[in-house]
Amino acid sequence: MTLVEARGAVLLITLNRPAARNAVDQAVARAVNDAIDRLEDDASLSIGVLAGNGPAFCAGMDLKAFARGESARTPERGFAGLTGRPPVKPLIAAVEGPAFGGGFEIVLACDLVVASGNATFALPEVRRGLIASGGGLLRLPQRIPRNRAMEVLLTGAALDAATAYELGLVNRLVGPGEALDAALALANEVAANGPLAVAATKRVVTESADWTADEAFARQEPIAAAIKASADAHEGAVAFAEKRAPQWSGT
Known part of the structure; x- marks a missing residue:
């Protein structure tokens, strides 16, 4: 289940599968896709915030659902209903805990990132003989220096929140449990503008x-x-x- 709530001019989208570490199955992908469409189509909304419920932001694709034949993509917007075609309006990621694989690619599809000190970011696909084809290979070298991006991509090693902040990937670094409130505050700052x-x-x-x-x-x-x-x-x-x-x- 994915929760969607308008808070003034801000649309809050919350991945809500904490028992599965908010892994993306078809239902999540479709719900996020529809929420992004709502953000685009509703003139009263200026910006979105994407968060995860529970101790993890998102563990990426739900491998159990994949094994059942489910897709974690939508035809309109790609993986997680987002990464292939992000919204025209800005989107902020509020990250608590791990954002791994497709979860990190969701973060990279956002325009701004607010992270708690316990957040971690990784694209471990090469460790499984795969590549980060949901936007990780394309976007990470645009967000941090190329050599650091190559190290992350080629080793599959994780970036901690402090390092991600130092590299410029994270806009605001806050204490554990504070990412959502800080992201909403940033979103309201943006939404105050035209x-x-x-x-x-x-x-x-x-x-x-x-x-x-x-x-x-x-x-x-x-x-x-x-x-x-x-x-x-x-x-x-x-x-x-x-x-x-x-x-x-x-x-």
Whole structure:
């Protein structure tokens, strides 16, 4: 079972299979996929937080379910209903305990990471004769220095939370049991900003990885122009002049 709850402009998605260390089976993948669709489609939501219930964030794919013939993927978004096509809106991982294999790939599909001191991250697939094909090979070298990423990927060894923070993988490092509250606080900080501007900012950062230096500003311009022409941009300027909090409409 996966729990989904709107808290103002924040959608909290909680993996809720603590007895199975929140391993991903078809039901979890479908529930996360549907929650991400809700985040995308609901104009009142600006950002999501993804957490795990219990002592582990996520142990990855449920091997028992796999042996029964279940897939841990969805056609729309890939592994865990997320890693193949993350949302346009930002997503924060709140990590307590191990995030191993596909669990780490879920974290890497998020835009920001809040972790407790007891969090650990690993992609041990090579130790089983496999590769981290749910986004681990593609995303980890973009998040931490290449040689450190290669060490993690080639050895299957775990990163502790403090090391992940030092490498820049973790945005905020907190005490055990504090990751969710800290992630929600960070999400609310983001959600206080213009929702169109937040989504457009993520879009430019994500898409510009493939842009050449010569084309970058030209490709950014139509995205920026749409934001400048929005009602929210006008509201932001008026609210600043009137010294009040803006009232975003998402238009």
